Amino acid sequence: MFPFLYEWSWYLGQYLFMGAAGFAISVVGAGLTYCIVMSIIHTMQEDEHADH
Amino acid sequence: MQKIPSHTKARHYGMVIDLDKCTGCATCMVACYSENNVSFRDDESVKLLSINWIQVYKLTNGKPFPDTEVCYLPQPCMQCDGKDFGHPPCVSVCPAVATDFDSPTGIVSQITTRCFGCRYCMAACPYHSRKFNWWDPVWPADMQNYLSPDVSPRMRGVIEKCTFCYHRFQQARQKAYAEGNPEDIGEDDYQTACTQACPSGAITFGDLDDPAHEVYKLKNNRYAFRLLERLGTNPSVYYLSTRKWVHRACDNYLENEEPAAFANKQA
Amino acid sequence: MTTPAFPEGVKRCGNGQFILWLLPAFLVLLIAVYAMFRVWFYGLNQTNMNDAYGFAIWIWADLAVIALGGGAFFSGFLAYIIGVKNVKNIINFAVVLGVVCYTSALLILGLDVGQPLRGWFIFWHANIHSMLTEVAFCLTIYLGVLIVEFIPVILENPKIQKNRFFHHMAHNMHEIMAVFAATGVFLSFFHQGSLGGVPGVLYGRPFAFREGLFIWPWTFFLFTWSAAAVGPLFTATMCRLAEFITGKRLVKDDVYRLLAKISGWMLLTYIIAKSIDTIYWATVTAPARGFTLMDFYSNNPAYYGIWILIAEILICGFLPALILITQKGRENKKLLFGAAILAIIGLCINRWVMVLQVLAAPLKPFQEEWFVYSPAWTEVITTILPVAYGIILISLAYRFLPLFPQERELNP
Numbered sequence: 001m002f003p004f005l006y007e008w009s010w011y012l013g014q015y016l017f018m019g020a021a022g023f024a025i026s027v028v029g030a031g032l033t034y035c036i037v038m039s040i041i042h043t044m045q046e047d048e049h050a051d052h
Numbered sequence: 053m054q055k056i057p058s059h060t061k062a063r064h065y066g067m068v069i070d071l072d073k074c075t076g077c078a079t080c081m082v083a084c085y086s087e088n089n090v091s092f093r094d095d096e097s098v099k100l101l102s103i104n105w106i107q108v109y110k111l112t113n114g115k116p117f118p119d120t121e122v123c124y125l126p127q128p129c130m131q132c133d134g135k136d137f138g139h140p141p142c143v144s145v146c147p148a149v150a151t152d153f154d155s156p157t158g159i160v161s162q163i164t165t166r167c168f169g170c171r172y173c174m175a176a177c178p179y180h181s182r183k184f185n186w187w188d189p190v191w192p193a194d195m196q197n198y199l200s201p202d203v204s205p206r207m208r209g210v211i212e213k214c215t216f217c218y219h220r221f222q223q224a225r226q227k228a229y230a231e232g233n234p235e236d237i238g239e240d241d242y243q244t245a246c247t248q249a250c251p252s253g254a255i256t257f258g259d260l261d262d263p264a265h266e267v268y269k270l271k272n273n274r275y276a277f278r279l280l281e282r283l284g285t286n287p288s289v290y291y292l293s294t295r296k297w298v299h300r301a302c303d304n305y306l307e308n309e310e311p312a313a314f315a316n317k318q319a
Numbered sequence: 320m321t322t323p324a325f326p327e328g329v330k331r332c333g334n335g336q337f338i339l340w341l342l343p344a345f346l347v348l349l350i351a352v353y354a355m356f357r358v359w360f361y362g363l364n365q366t367n368m369n370d371a372y373g374f375a376i377w378i379w380a381d382l383a384v385i386a387l388g389g390g391a392f393f394s395g396f397l398a399y400i401i402g403v404k405n406v407k408n409i410i411n412f413a414v415v416l417g418v419v420c421y422t423s424a425l426l427i428l429g430l431d432v433g434q435p436l437r438g439w440f441i442f443w444h445a446n447i448h449s450m451l452t453e454v455a456f457c458l459t460i461y462l463g464v465l466i467v468e469f470i471p472v473i474l475e476n477p478k479i480q481k482n483r484f485f486h487h488m489a490h491n492m493h494e495i496m497a498v499f500a501a502t503g504v505f506l507s508f509f510h511q512g513s514l515g516g517v518p519g520v521l522y523g524r525p526f527a528f529r530e531g532l533f534i535w536p537w538t539f540f541l542f543t544w545s546a547a548a549v550g551p552l553f554t555a556t557m558c559r560l561a562e563f564i565t566g567k568r569l570v571k572d573d574v575y576r577l578l579a580k581i582s583g584w585m586l587l588t589y590i591i592a593k594s595i596d597t598i599y600w601a602t603v604t605a606p607a608r609g610f611t612l613m614d615f616y617s618n619n620p621a622y623y624g625i626w627i628l629i630a631e632i633l634i635c636g637f638l639p640a641l642i643l644i645t646q647k648g649r650e651n652k653k654l655l656f657g658a659a660i661l662a663i664i665g666l667c668i669n670r671w672v673m674v675l676q677v678l679a680a681p682l683k684p685f686q687e688e689w690f691v692y693s694p695a696w697t698e699v700i701t702t703i704l705p706v707a708y709g710i711i712l713i714s715l716a717y718r719f720l721p722l723f724p725q726e727r728e729l730n731p
Binding site for chain 2: 370437450517523
C-alpha cells in the first residue's frame, strides 16, 4: 500500500490502483466534510436569526 | 515477482520424476513430513483435510486382469513458472503477496505469517498442491523434540505447500559464501529431502537450465511430460514414462488428440 | 405536543405486534451469531470445506448478495446521474437493501478467512494484481458510500429532524447526493467486475477461465452487467414483498414497470453476451485445453448435468428477459414478478456455477470423481444470517424512516 513496504513496486499499475482508491475516498470525504461544514454554518445562521 | 539482482546467477530449479521407476513406497512423503515439520492428524485417511507437501497418487490403466497396469505418481508443488516466467496461477491471485515467484531460483514461496487464509491460491491451483491448516498443528509431546529447527511450523488458518526444501538452498548458499564462491552451488550441494530419500532413484533434482545437471538431460528426454501441461501453468516438475496411457492420464486430450511423445508414432 | 417517532402521515402497527414480528428473525440471528463465534474460536474446521473446496457456500452467498445488492448502485445511477425521476420513489429502499447486502457480504468474508485478525493485510500488503484485492478495496469503500447515502434517510426521522443541525445535514447531503452516487457507480463497476474476474483469471481452472480485454476477463464485464440488470429487479421484488407483508401499497405500479423495462433490456443484452461467451468458451477456450463442453456437465454427482446451463441461460435468462421487454408482460403483475424471480434465480445459479462447479469439476484425468461437498450447519445458518438481519434492519427502517415517498398518497 505504501512505498516503504516490501511488495510496493514503482510502476503505472500501482499508481492507477492506489490513485483510484485514494480519489474515491477523497471525493466521499470531501463531500461529507462539505455537508458537515455547511450544516454547521446553516445552523449558526439560524441561531443568529433567532437571537434577533 | 522479485527481480533478479544483477550480481546473482539465475537458476531454474526443477524436478524430473521417473514414473517407470517409482514403486509407490511413499518414502518421499515420510521424508518430507519430517524435513519440513508437516503436521498430521490422527486420521490421515481423508486427504482433502490432511496436509502433505508431496502426495503419491495411484493410477491404473483401467483394464481388467491380466492387462491391468498400475503407476504411482508422486506429486509435489509443481513450482509453476506461469505464462511468462513469473506469473504462476497462484501468485498473481494472492491478495496479500503471501506467495511469490522467486526469479533467482524459479521457486514459488509461501510466507505463512503473511497469509491470512483466503484460499484464493487454492482455488487457482489445478494440482491441489496447496494445503490449508484446518486445525492447529499438534504433535505428540515426545515428537516435538524432533521437529526441524530450520523450518517454522505453520499455524491454523493458513496455506502451506512444498517449497523444494528452500531452507536447504539457503544453507547451500551460505556455505558457498563462506567458501568464497557465492555462485558456486553444485548439484550435490542442494537436493530436496524427497529426492534423497527415494530408494529407487526415481526423483532427480537440479537446475533445469544447467546442462551439467542431470535434470537438464532428463527433461529433454522424448518421454518427458508435465502434469496438466495444456493449461499453460508451465510447471518445473517433469515426469518420465514410456507408457502412453500414463501420458494420457496426466493431461486432458480430445478424442482425436495424442500426447506429444506419441503423436504420429505407434506406442 | 410530542413529536411522533414515525414518518409523518403514515400508519404503523403497535409495538407489541412489531416485536412479535421480529422475534423469529432474532432467534435465527442468535443461532447464527453462536455459529459465527464457533467458527472464529475453533477455526474453519467447524465447516465442511476442504482442500478441494477452498471456496464454498459462503463465497457463493457473497457473490450472490453483492450482485443482488447491485440494485442500489444501478438505481442510484438511474436516479441521480441519468435523472430518471420516477426511480427516486424506490431509491431509499434500494439503499437500505444495499446496506444489508454489503454489510452481510463483508461479515461473511470476515468469517471465511482462516486468520481473520490478519484481514487488514489485504489493504496494507495489497497485491494490486489480485482481483480479490480490487474486490476488498472497492467493496469496503463502496459500503462507506452506501452508509453515506443511508445517513440522510436516517436523519429524516421526525425525532431526529427536530435537531436543526441534523435537519440541515440531511438537506445538504441530499443536495450533493449525485456526487456520492457517482462515486458509488464507479466503485461498483469495478468490484462487481472484479468479482467476475475472481474466477475468470484462474487459468488453471478451465471451467472458469475466460479470455478478455487487457487485464479483465470477459466474466468481469458479464458480472457487472448482470448485477446492474438483476439488482433493480431484486429491489422491486423485495419492495413487492414488503407491500405483501405490510398489506399496503408502497410504490406506484409505474415505478415497477419502469424498473422492469430497464432491467428487461439489460437482461436481454446480458444473456445474449453470456450466450456468446459460453459458445466461444465451449468451442475454443476449453477445447484448446483438452476439454469438451460435456466434460464439465457429465457425471456430476448432483445429477443436474447440462440442465444447470439450460436453466441459467434459457429458463432464467432469455425467458424473463423476453417477458420483461414486452408491455403485456410488464402490465401483468404476476408475470412481471414471476419473471423477476426467475432472473434472480438465474443470477444466483450463475454465481453458483462460477464458484462451486469450478472447484467440483475434476481436472486430472486419473481423478475421475467430482469433488463433493455439502455445507455444515455452521455454514448454512451463517448464510441465512443476512436474511434474518435484513428482515430486522428493513423492518426498523420501514417503521421509523420515510423510505417510500409515495406511501402517504397511496394509503390515504
